[in-house]
Amino acid sequence: GQQLNQSPQSMFIQEGEDVSMNCTSSSIFNTWLWYKQDPGEGPVLLIALYKAGELTSNGRLTAQFGITRKDSFLNISASIPSDVGIYFCAGSLTQGGSEKLVFGKGTKLTVNP
């Protein structure tokens, strides 16, 4: 089936550093979504991208829908301790006449104060 390759699997950074993570696939996606999940909680939607090339910001977060529609990245600027968590990408693609949502396996972010 379709797979999303999310990288890196984990990151250890110092407070104040910028962070970048991405998701790639061999499939073409119609929508890209980025979520953050805190331990023991449900994922929270951070950014939704609907058009190829779209660049969207949400505070210190910026995400882009790749021009080939096969990838997306998420950047976090000036990281702070509360950025700790697991970040998931998700992409939707058309399959059998309906939309299917595929998830990456997540990037675990650790921020050292």
Place this chain on the structure above:
Amino acid sequence: DGGITQSPKYLFRKEGQNVTLSCEQNLNHDAMYWYRQDPGQGLRLIYYSQIVNDFQKGDIAEGYSVSREKKESFPLTVTSAQKNPTAFYLCASSRDRNRNTIYFGEGSWLTVV
């Protein structure tokens, strides 16, 4: 506040017992979903429902059952046929099946001993 409410948050059951997890949403969304999350794996779709009184199997439906008698509610039953039921279960909803910006509940931890 609008949102998705899952209950209970934590549930312990003996092996061989059926268990029902509740999911209620007041977002007026047509589509609802159940995902299972295991460490090191991406989210896996168990069942989804596009409209009241209709639901479809996801990728790992065996050992689970659902109902959709009301738009707001989509309970999941983990039956004794599910071989490895201990997991974190996430309910989600979207405006409709083909608008894949989905929002998650806070999750339910099920431990079967």
